[in-house]
Amino acid sequence: MLKTLIKKQFTEAFRSYFFDAKKNQMRSKGSVIAFFAFFIILMVGMLGGLFTALALTLCPSLAEADMGWLYFLILGGLAILFGAFGSVFNTFSGLYLSKDNDLLLSLPIPVKTIITARLANVYLMGTMYSAIVLIPTLVVYWITAGLTVPRVICGILFFLIATMIVLILSCLLGWVVARISLKLKNKGFITVLLALVFIGLYYFFYFKASGLIRDLIANAVVYGEKVKGAANILYFYGRIGEGSFGAALGFLAVTALILFLVCLVISRSFFKIAASSGVTAKVRYVERKAKSKTAFQALLGKEFKKFVSSPNYMLNCGLGILLFPAAAVGLILKGSEISGVFDMLLPNFPGIAAVLVCVVLCALTSMIDMAAPSVSLEGKNLWIPQSLPVEGKTVLKAKGSVQLILTAVPMLLAAVCAAAVLKNTFIVRILMVLMPLSYTVFAAAFNTFLSVKMANFSWTNEIFPIKQSGAVTIAIFANWGFTLVIGGLYFLVGIKLGAPLYLALWTVLISAADVFLIHWLGTKGGTLFNNL
Amino acid sequence: MLNIEHLTKTYGGRKAVDDLSLHIRPGEVFGFIGHNGAGKSTTLKSVAGILQFDEGKITINGHDLASDPLSCKKDLAYIPDNPDMYDFMSGIKYLNFIADVFAIPADVRQERIRKYADIFELTDDLGQAISAYSHGMKQKLALISAWIHDPKLIVMDEPFVGLDPKASHLLKEMMREHCDAGGAIFFSTHVLDVAEKLCDKIAIIKQGRLIKVGTMEEVKGDDSLEEVFLELEEE
Known part of the structure; x- marks a missing residue:
């Protein structure tokens, strides 16, 4: 029974990799391999590379000082934070809001079997995130300190324990959110608020990280002794990675016990x-x-209502909105300093600060993607817009407009602040507003394009279209790619053209892409929606 | 009101609907019966404009569905067999949403919402989120949303499922009144007794093909509809 349920969970989680919902048939072997290769490249290549660099920075000095345990404590802690951060938002919906809960509860299946199958999925998600930190951590240590049998065995146990802790934290946070949701009326906003506090703390430590690491390396012995004295448990946790069987088995037993108790509560x-x-x-x-x-x-009102009624939707697709006011405040406070630094470092490249600020604003836009899953989110309600006397293009316009409104308004605030604060010619100041604004239109139209082209209605939990669908994945990475191209080309050719011409060219190019995409959505896109 | 000419719809090589032709005039309550998988829902979805068909032509109130779908949909209300609606809206918000799409003036919609919500005893619950509705309440809401814009043609897939006896009775009265006022109703059902008492005309579909169509008397003669249906199914 458990095997069947777990198979069902994993089939659902990876369904889009094996099954083409549009063609209503299984993908070819080549497509499946390509999808998985793409996913692995994204996770290992991009995120794994980041943490490999961090491990390479910390490991040599700490291993040499015989403080491998501190290295494992820091990176193990980071892996737990990353894993819990990555999976906490879908733990609540994955456990309690799955649409097949009623069906499964009505079948002669013990509740603990349903829970175990659900938790297996949560564990997989958490492990996928924490492995991005844990695997480079272990490999870098084994290469730096030398490969021994105890280190490999305990390293594997370290991986297991860390992922179990991620599962415990995810479950506890998911359970807390579930309890809150039972008590409160505006649970959507409360959930978002809690998540924002969590994310705020995460970024606070993230931005302090480089300073903390420098300080840590310089004073490793002092901090090491303090941890050993005051928080012995953390010392033993770090010792697991170094190859201590005692610490490994002790931690494994305690973690397993806590996990058992958490599962019992849940x-x-x-x-x-x-x-x-x-x-x-x-x-x-x-x-x-x-x-x-x-x-x-x-239709627009309905789309807004949908957005604000779902914490998952708001958190996963709209969190970037908050970064624009933050950027605006940052520019007002530090804008002239930034401008001064560029003028001093690169006196021959006037306007470079303007280009880079525009690139950053476009990058922030890339983090807002509520249009990308919007068609898939129609789910079983698709019959409503399709049977009503509204054109498909009007439905798509409403979906794209939600993203455009929620991005363009704060973007305008940040862009105007940037234009006002940075010293530039009048033309450059105008372009600093026009170029990012044209990009917000592009991002909204492009995400709507992906939404209708890659619509998938075969889901039982809305977290799948919101977080794991092809449309959302491509929306995020393609937008990052576009931003990188805009930034990268400046250093290749844009410097020769000068900031005004470079920004003007991109404004024209992006505007042309806007016109093309909007025209497509109004013609072929609308027809495609009607025929879904 | 509704003309279906040689409708054909294929799913992966299997014909769900095969060369089906039907004509529904104003004032007719037209029943559509057949076993599970016979092609009833496919036909109704095709008429509602939410399913592309392979061959044939559908016209609603003189408008061709393929070339002028919006004009057709303005004259039509569709209720699927399982009325999944926007769970994140309240009942009243959903009704206002539908009324907005059909451009129903505020005073007219308010009066109609009041009338039909009172008929179905749903008024007190209109402020509730649809997610809190029972299946029957959702069905009532779907019915109100269909009647709210006074369509010429109402297409319903199993409209009596989930309704309590009183609501079923009221729906039958509303269907009759709608057709007496010049509208038309095309609905599928497995409840043959209801079909027999309510319908002016009936069509029986089997494996995608129309096997019998006509007035109730023409179809059943002196037998009961159930007997005729079972006999035709066995042939």
């Missing part, structure tokens, strides 16, 4: 939470004067 409350429709008090309808809207306004 399985006991699972039925109550999963089967609950919340305690929201019955709202007795009071008639109010109705207001008419146009069809487009109605």
Whole structure:
């Protein structure tokens, strides 16, 4: 039974890799290999490379000082943070909000079996994220300190323990969110608020990281002794990676016990939470004067309502919105300093700061992608827009407009601040607003294009279209790619052209792409939506 | 009101609907019966404009569905067999959404919402999120959303499923009133007793092909509809 459920979970999680929903048939072996290769390159190549660099920075000095345990403590902690951060947002929905919960609970399957299958999926997600840190950590250590049998065995146990801790944290946080969601009415916003606090702390430490690492390497012995004295448990945790069997077995036993207790708590409350429709008090309808809207306004309102009603949707696709006001404040406070630094370092390249700020603003836009999963999110409601007297292009326009409105307004604020603060000619200042704004239109249209081209309605949990769909993955990485091209080409050819001409060229090019994409959405895109 | 000419729809080589032709006039309650997988839902979805068909022509109130789908949809309301609606909206928000799309003036929609919500005893629950609705309440909401824009043709797939006896009775009355006022209704059902009592015309579909169509008397003669249906199924 458990095997069947786990197989079902994993089939669902990786369905898009094996099954082409559009053609309603299995993918060819070549396509499956290509999809997995792409995924591995993304995870290992890009993120793994980042953590390999960090491991290479820390390992030699700490291993040489016989403080390998501190190296494992730091990177193991980072892996746990990364794993929990990566999977916490879908733990709640994966455990409690899956659409097949009712079906499974109605079948003669023990609740603990359902929970175990669900947790296997959570474990897989957490492990995928933490492995990006853990694998480089272990490999770099084995190469630097030398490969021995105890180090390899304990290294594997270190991996296992760290991923189990990730599972414990994910489950606990998911359970807390579930308890909150039972008590509160505006649970969507509360969940987002909690997540924002968590993310705020994460980035606070992230931005402090380079300073902390420098300080740590310089004072490794002092800090090491303090940890040993005051937090012995952390010392033993780090010792696992060094090859201490005692620490490994002790930690494994304690972690397994805690995991067992957490699973017990979750399985006991699972039925109550999963089967609950919340305690929201019955709202007795009071008639109010109705207001008419146009069809487009109605569709736009519906898209906004969908966005704000789902914490997963807001967190995964809209978090980048907050970065624009932060960038605006940063530019107001530090803009003249940034400009001064560039003028001093690169006196022959006037306007370089303007180009780079534009590139950064475009990169921030890349982190907002609510249009990309929007068509897939119609799910079983697709019959509604398709049977109503609205054109497919109007539906797509509403979906793209949500992203455009939510991006363009804060983008405009940040771009105007940048243009006002950085010393440039009037033309460059205008282009500093126009170029990023044209990019926001491009990102919204491009993500809507992906949404309709790669629509997938065969999901049982909305986290799949929001987080794991092809449209979202391509939207994020393609937008990063576009930004890299804009930034990279400046250093290759843009410097010769000068900032005004370079920004003007990109404004024209992106605007042309906007026109092309909007035209496509209004013609072929609309037809494609009608025929989904 | 509704003309279906030689409709054919194929799924992966299998003909779900095969050369089907039907004509529904204003004032007719037209029942559509057949076993599971016979092609009823495929036909209804094709009429509603949410399924592309391979061959044939559908016209609604004189408008060709293929070339002028918006004009057709303006005259039409469709209710699927399982009315999944926007869970994140309240009932009243959903009704206003539908009314906005059909450009129903505020005062007219308010009056209609009041009328139909009262009929189905759903008024008190209109402020609730649809996610909190039972299957029957969702079905009632879907019915109100269909009637709210006073369509000429109403297409329904198994409309009585999930409704309590009182609501079923009220729906039958509403269907009759709608057709008496010049509208038309095309619906599928497995409840043959209801079809027999309610329909002016009936069509029986088997393996995608129409095997019998006509007025109730023409189809069943002196037998019951159930007897005729079972006999035709066995042939």
